[in-house]
Amino acid sequence: MGSVSISHLIIFIASLLVAASVAGTLIVSVEDVSSSVDQQSDSLTQQIDTDIAIISDPSSPAVYQEPEEDENGSLTLLVKNTGETTIPTDGSNLDVLVDGQYRTGIDIEVVSGGDRWSSGAVAEVTVDLDDGLTDDHRATVIVNGSQATFNFRV
């Protein structure tokens, strides 16, 4: 009789351990998924809150600077933050494509006053061009998935 209750006790403890490990795994997995959902919603929110517009005058000569003797040509775009978020001015969130080609060597300077590229502020985005441009071109600025395209003629 005693051996029966001991084996019952062992089975009881074992079943509790198995149940606890199942419950623990379940909780950890669900927390993992929850934190991913949280991050995803964060980035989605930031994406929805970010909006930009290129306000440069396409017909003005201020957009494209010809290459000079010791300097490459460059493209200067005035980009307005029409969203709700502040965009970092170190270029970490900003990509520029010229004619579909990814460009590096981007300089961002806020020109509307203040240091921060906050909502409503305008920044001058200068892109170094290794080669001179002629004819029609298309520049695209992408920030947090929000993009603006600008067509201009040189």
Added chain:
Amino acid sequence: MGFSVSGSTVIILIGCLIAFSAAFTVTVDSFDRVTTAQDEHADRLLDRQNTEIEIGDVQRDDATLTVHVTNTGSTALSIDRTDLLIDGGYTHAEHTITNGDTTTDDTDLWLPGDTLAFEAESGGDSVKVVTQHGVAATADVPDADTTEAT
């Protein structure tokens, strides 16, 4: 045997409850955050569609360029967030607001019907005014001897 089943069932049930409550809180928070962002986005789009400006007249008096812009839409705009480009270059300009007979430069609100006058020292040939939502209007600057808008 009976105790084993009910004991483990209770533990799994409690685990399920904890997991569900964690997932529920996060899901509701996330959904709420995204919905709020979408609401604000829709508001911004509506404001943009309700925004309209019209450049009235552009005058050049020696080196001073005066641009009169009227808010012909139905949204109140922020003057601080309104930009003036002269010949494609960003320009900081003095501004005054005129509503009927009243003129003031001590406000940031550009209400529907108000005329905003920018005054800048420049010899540029074209001006562009951009509102906070990105709605823009462009005009050419007439020669110094004429004062008519183009």
